[in-house]
Amino acid sequence: MGASATDSKVDFGVPAVLHKWPSLANQRRPDRESYHVSEGTLDQCITAFMEKPPATRHLYEIHTAPQPPLVTEILSPEHIAELSRLREFL
Structure with missing residues (x-):
């Protein structure tokens, strides 16, 4: 396995926290x-985010350990949706 193959993997089992912005x-x-809504693994936080009504998802973000290049410390709603789609392929 080359370095590029391992660089693009995401560990969905790392600790993460789902946050919501007051609105x-x-x-x-x-x-x-x-503020803190729930915590668990990155996978659990992505699932909790995707269960939110689409009209309110812009109020949420996930905080987790960075996993360059695909995962940043604070994941925006758009980034979370992309990771959710990526997760389906893994």
């Missing part, structure tokens, strides 16, 4: 801090 009229409140 007003379904918009993030930039004057507030996000």
Whole structure:
């Protein structure tokens, strides 16, 4: 196995925390801090995120250990959706 093959793997079993931003009229409140909704593995947090109504997903993010190049420390809703699709192929 070459280095590039292992570099692109994602460990979905690492610890992660799902955060939600306080909102007003379904918009993030930039004057507030996000708060802890649930914690578990990256896989569990992605599943919990995907169970949220699509209209509110922009209020969530996942915090986890970075796994370059695919996983950053704070995952945006768009990034989480991409990882969810990637997870289906692995």
